[in-house]
Amino acid sequence: MDCNNFYVSCERLFNPKLEGRPVIVLSNNDGCAVSRSDEAKVLGIEMATPAFMAREIIEKNNVAVFSSNYTLYGDISDRVMKTLGSFVPRLEIYSIDEAFLDMHDLDYTDLLELGLQIKKAVKKNVGIPVCVGIAPTKTLAKMANRYAKKHRKSIGVHWAANEHLIKEMLSVTEVGDVWGIGRQYALFLKRNGFNTALELVSAPEEFIRKNMTVVGQRLFNELKGIPAIAWEFKQPAKKNICTSKSFGKLQTKKEEIAEAVSNYAAACALKLRDQNSCCRSIVVFLQTNLHRTQDKQYSRSINMDLPTPTNFTGEMITYALKGFDIIFKDGYKYLKCGVMALDIVPDQKIQASLFDKLDRKKNKTVMEVMDKVNKSLGKEIVRLSTQGFQKRYRLKTEYLSSHFTTDMNQILKVKI
Amino acid sequence: MNTNNLSTEKGILSYDCKVPAGFPSPAMDYMQERIDLNKEFIKHPLSTFIIESSGYSMINAFIPPKARLIVDRSLTPKNGDIVLAVLNGEFTVKFLKKNIHKCWLVPANSKFKEIEITEEMDMQIWGVVTNIITNVNDVKSCMR
Numbered sequence: 001m002d003c004n005n006f007y008v009s010c011e012r013l014f015n016p017k018l019e020g021r022p023v024i025v026l027s028n029n030d031g032c033a034v035s036r037s038d039e040a041k042v043l044g045i046e047m048a049t050p051a052f053m054a055r056e057i058i059e060k061n062n063v064a065v066f067s068s069n070y071t072l073y074g075d076i077s078d079r080v081m082k083t084l085g086s087f088v089p090r091l092e093i094y095s096i097d098e099a100f101l102d103m104h105d106l107d108y109t110d111l112l113e114l115g116l117q118i119k120k121a122v123k124k125n126v127g128i129p130v131c132v133g134i135a136p137t138k139t140l141a142k143m144a145n146r147y148a149k150k151h152r153k154s155i156g157v158h159w160a161a162n163e164h165l166i167k168e169m170l171s172v173t174e175v176g177d178v179w180g181i182g183r184q185y186a187l188f189l190k191r192n193g194f195n196t197a198l199e200l201v202s203a204p205e206e207f208i209r210k211n212m213t214v215v216g217q218r219l220f221n222e223l224k225g226i227p228a229i230a231w232e233f234k235q236p237a238k239k240n241i242c243t244s245k246s247f248g249k250l251q252t253k254k255e256e257i258a259e260a261v262s263n264y265a266a267a268c269a270l271k272l273r274d275q276n277s278c279c280r281s282i283v284v285f286l287q288t289n290l291h292r293t294q295d296k297q298y299s300r301s302i303n304m305d306l307p308t309p310t311n312f313t314g315e316m317i318t319y320a321l322k323g324f325d326i327i328f329k330d331g332y333k334y335l336k337c338g339v340m341a342l343d344i345v346p347d348q349k350i351q352a353s354l355f356d357k358l359d360r361k362k363n364k365t366v367m368e369v370m371d372k373v374n375k376s377l378g379k380e381i382v383r384l385s386t387q388g389f390q391k392r393y394r395l396k397t398e399y400l401s402s403h404f405t406t407d408m409n410q411i412l413k414v415k416i
Numbered sequence: 417m418n419t420n421n422l423s424t425e426k427g428i429l430s431y432d433c434k435v436p437a438g439f440p441s442p443a444m445d446y447m448q449e450r451i452d453l454n455k456e457f458i459k460h461p462l463s464t465f466i467i468e469s470s471g472y473s474m475i476n477a478f479i480p481p482k483a484r485l486i487v488d489r490s491l492t493p494k495n496g497d498i499v500l501a502v503l504n505g506e507f508t509v510k511f512l513k514k515n516i517h518k519c520w521l522v523p524a525n526s527k528f529k530e531i532e533i534t535e536e537m538d539m540q541i542w543g544v545v546t547n548i549i550t551n552v553n554d555v556k557s558c559m560r
Contacts, residue, residue, distance in 0.1 A: 017505040125463035
């Protein structure tokens with residue numbers, strides 16, 4: 001299952017006037033187009049086009065522009081995924097707008113009908129248009145989804161139910177459009193005379209053995225209808241966590257960047273606690289804008305090993321700021337800073353250090369209370385003073401819509 | 417302090433303190449779960465949205481000039497339902513009146529006209545209004 005132009009569809013749900021009008025949603029910091037309505041695609045606005053480059057098209061065609069409202073998209077995504085969950089025993093959430101549904105154990109004989117029901121339910125109950133592709137393997141299902149979007153637009157569902165239908169689908173899919181084949185590899189395959197996925201599947205065993213890695217062979221099997229990519233029903237705990245964003249405008253002041261570093265360290269600590277883990281080391285980094293050749297350039301990072309693994313906001317901030325103090329140099333215009341939590345371990349398996357001065361038990365309780373209060377009363381109601389309140393470095397979100405579903409003060413207002 | 421007592425289950429933050437036991441309470445065996453408004457008013461959380469309405473067109477349907485409405489998208493709109501509709505791109509809340517031939521959006525205030533949906537119009541039902549939430553203070557300020 002794949003949502004159609006997901007971010008744009010979320011904006012349209014609460015702003016029906018946008019129906020039929022070209023709409024784009026910009027990435028963090030209002031940089032590039034990351035979601036485009038069909039009308040915007042027709043105008044030639046490409047994915048990842050920087051907004052300033054498309055300005056002329058935007059103005060001439062009255063394109064509606066939005067900053068990304070991840071609070072809204074996250075909630076709508078959750079509703080979509082849970083709605084899908086009522087149709088199948090297991091599903092794997094692949095991204096904010098894509099999921100694999102395991103249809104193996106279902107009694108349905110007509111999976112196309114099931115696909116149609118799924119599509120209809122998500123559209124009606126949540127309000128988001130989606131496409132469904134059904135096939136024996138993940139790679140073929142992705143392809144079927146693409147096929148549904150391109151060739152079965154009016155139904156939005158495609159079931160590659162038998163060999164004949166799979167063959168037909170493979171024959172109209174270029175190798176570069178196969179899930180998992182990158183641009184370089186697609187070029188290599190084309191040079192060797194494989195243009196469509198069907199030609200690739202019919203490649204001699206010899207060629208495959210010689211020219212493909214383990215990953216490539218897995219993909220080859222998937223295309224043949226033999227499942228080779230494992231299901232991941234539970235999201236694995238992250239191996240490292242990074243919080244980093246570009247500043248809304250270039251920053252020169254140490255205190256303001258320090259505030260950003262504190263906030264990113266706090267965000268890392270929260271992510272760690274959410275997955276019940278701690279980190280053994282922290283990286284802080286800082287950089288100027290490489291594309292501004294007129295400016296002096298500087299970029300540095302520092303890696304600090306912690307005496308005891310932690311996920312405490314206060315401790316993380318202390319170390320992050322120590323590192324920041326070492327790498328910061330006056331006189332540069334900074335674009336970006338970030339904090340990474342590395343070497344992540346489960347929080348029960350922590351060996352205390354002999355020289356630990358911190359009362360870890362007490363700190364843990366404080367963090368638990370803080371998280372609970374913040375979760376029920378609002379994000380960051382309780383925070384450390386170094387995190388500041390103004391967030392002057394904050395991202396540009398000039399065209400942000402409301403948090404319609406998560407903030408009582410921002411719900412949809414209707415004049416009746 | 418045991419943080420497990422900090423209950424946020426029902427969206428209400430409360431600190432339940434432990435009361436040392438004296439005689440076992442005779443109510444022990446009769447305890448039931450406290451009423452949960454979310455559960456009562458929101459039957460389908462995944463398809464339910466809350467909106468804020470303002471205006472007088474539905475005043476006789478007991479929707480005051482300022483109200484919060486619970487809207488469920490999963491319900492199929494029937495004749496006589498109060499619906500959140502999208503009429504030519506604009507949201508509105510009205511009674512839905514329909515028969516096999518025609519369909520109307522009907523206000524609950526004689527000062528407003530009912531709207532017959534014709535073929536040129538673009539009308540969609542966004543969801544069905546299931547509950548009206550009113551803050552008494554908003555009503556008081558209207559009476560003044």
